Amino acid sequence: MKAVASDSSELKSSKLKPGVNRGLSIFDFILRLAAIVGALGSAIAMGTTTQTLPFATQFIQFRAEYNDLPMFTFFVVACAIVSGYLVLSLPLSIFHILRSRARATRVVLVFLDAGMMALLTSGASAAAAIVYLAHKGNGKTNWLAICQQFNSFCERTSGSLIGSFVAIVLLMIMIFLSGAALSRRH
Amino acid sequence: MKTGESTSIDIAPETNNSGPIGKKKSTTPLLAAPVPVTDRGTHRMKRGLSIFDFVLRIGVLASALAAAATMGTSDQTLPFFTQFFQFEASYDDLPTFQFFVVAMAVVAGYVVLSIPFSIVCIIRPHAAGPRVLLLILDSVALTLNTAAAGAAAAVVSLAHSGNSSTNWLAVCNQFGDFCQQASGAVVGSFAAVLLFLLLILFSALSLKNSH
Numbered sequence: 001m002k003a004v005a006s007d008s009s010e011l012k013s014s015k016l017k018p019g020v021n022r023g024l025s026i027f028d029f030i031l032r033l034a035a036i037v038g039a040l041g042s043a044i045a046m047g048t049t050t051q052t053l054p055f056a057t058q059f060i061q062f063r064a065e066y067n068d069l070p071m072f073t074f075f076v077v078a079c080a081i082v083s084g085y086l087v088l089s090l091p092l093s094i095f096h097i098l099r100s101r102a103r104a105t106r107v108v109l110v111f112l113d114a115g116m117m118a119l120l121t122s123g124a125s126a127a128a129a130i131v132y133l134a135h136k137g138n139g140k141t142n143w144l145a146i147c148q149q150f151n152s153f154c155e156r157t158s159g160s161l162i163g164s165f166v167a168i169v170l171l172m173i174m175i176f177l178s179g180a181a182l183s184r185r186h
Numbered sequence: 187m188k189t190g191e192s193t194s195i196d197i198a199p200e201t202n203n204s205g206p207i208g209k210k211k212s213t214t215p216l217l218a219a220p221v222p223v224t225d226r227g228t229h230r231m232k233r234g235l236s237i238f239d240f241v242l243r244i245g246v247l248a249s250a251l252a253a254a255a256t257m258g259t260s261d262q263t264l265p266f267f268t269q270f271f272q273f274e275a276s277y278d279d280l281p282t283f284q285f286f287v288v289a290m291a292v293v294a295g296y297v298v299l300s301i302p303f304s305i306v307c308i309i310r311p312h313a314a315g316p317r318v319l320l321l322i323l324d325s326v327a328l329t330l331n332t333a334a335a336g337a338a339a340a341v342v343s344l345a346h347s348g349n350s351s352t353n354w355l356a357v358c359n360q361f362g363d364f365c366q367q368a369s370g371a372v373v374g375s376f377a378a379v380l381l382f383l384l385l386i387l388f389s390a391l392s393l394k395n396s397h
Contacts, residue, residue, distance in 0.1 A: 013228055022363040031205075035209055041228070046318075048355075051247075057381070060317065064351065066352060068351035068352070069349060069351070069352070070343070071200075071340045071343070072346075103394045104394060105388045105395045106389055106390075106394070107387075107393075109389075110390040111383070111386065111387045111390065114325060114328065114386045114387075115383060117325070117328070117332075118328060118330065118332045118379055118383060121329050121330050121332040121333050121336060121380075122333075122335060122336030122339070123336065124333075125332070125333040125334070125335075125336035125337040125340075126336040126339060126340035127340075129282045129336075129337035129338075129340040130340055130344070132281070132282070132343070133282075133344075133354075134352070136281075138279070138280060139355045140275065141280070141345070141355075142282075142355060143354045143355075144352075144353060146352045148332040167301070168329065172325055172326065172329060174319070175322075175325045175386075176321075176325070177320050178390075179318050179321040179322060179383060179389075179390065179393065180318065182318075182320040182390060182394055183314045183315075183317070183393050183396070
């Protein structure tokens with residue numbers, strides 16, 4: 001009697017666990033798609049931002065583009081690399097949906113997700129620091145706030161940061177999901 | 187029937203608590219019962235990973251604290267007059283550096299608080315709960331650390347080379363020591379970022395090998 005009871009409880013537990021893992025993997029796939037949209041949108045929005053002032057000012061330069069500032073160039077490159085990685089990791093995510101018991105590939109995914117999240121965060125925070133300086137300037141170092149002149153350039157660069165922040169949060173949630181899926185006992 | 191039922195009730199608690207032949211599969215407690223002989227190899231590897239994780243955590247603490255302290259004590263006063271009105275520079279002249287100091291201090295505080303969890307993972311290598319918690323909190327701390335490092339790196343590189351398109355002058359030509367200390371602090375925080383990545387990898391590897 002006891003042997004029968006333990007068998008049925010083990011059968012129930014082994015039926016439940018792959019279902020939860022599969023749900024986690026499907027959610028991970030959906031988040032990956034959303035993160036691709038966020039990162040790619042940021043790269044394109046920052047990369048296509050130019051503004052030319054119609055009049056001559058005290059500045060010699062009256063045209064602003066993303067590659068005038070090396071941090072914005074780094075931001076565009078980092079966003080492009082991360083969105084390329086996310087596209088390439090979609091097959092791995094689909095593999096995790098099909099084979100919910102896979103463990104070694106989940107470890108690879110966790111590590112690569114963490115590395116890409118670090119890259120994207122450093123690019124986004126560098127661009128955010130420069131956007132902050134462009135908005136406020138700095139009195140002690142005599143750095144003038146260029147947003148007074150280049151209004152639409154500033155607005156577009158600030159807006160493009162939002163997509164990358166969303167992608168960072170989604171990448172972090174994907175790491176949590178992979179960690180939770182790894183920790184479940186089979 | 188009655189004797190059968192009473193036998194099953196008697197046996198069930200015994201097998202849960204029995205010593206060397208007891209099976210752990212029926213209950214999944216956080217701190218596990220004694221380990222069967224076949225799991226010794228994984229046991230040793232996980233204990234090795236946990237010890238290495240602890241050592242890395244001490245390293246992260248050292249570099250995060252060093253970065254925060256280096257940036258926090260970086261002030262320089264020039265002994266002569268220049269074309270700038272201001273001839274002293276300190277970390278709180280730039281809000282980005284203030285954010286850097288605060289964020290690195292928070293990360294160092296988190297690492298101190300996570301050391302007990304790491305010790306629990308050394309003592310009980312097969313526990314999955316502390317490891318998942320460390321994985322999650324480590325990735326949050328990684329994000330904060332990288333954000334502080336990236337923002338400070340952007341401002342430091344701007345201070346070193348200036349920017350002609352926006353007419354921002356390179357401050358480091360005047361304030362050499364201040365710039366050097368700030369650059370050193372940024373390097374230290376990027377070292378902490380790399381160590382965090384390794385910590386996340388080790389947590390994931392240990393979780394993979396749990397049965």
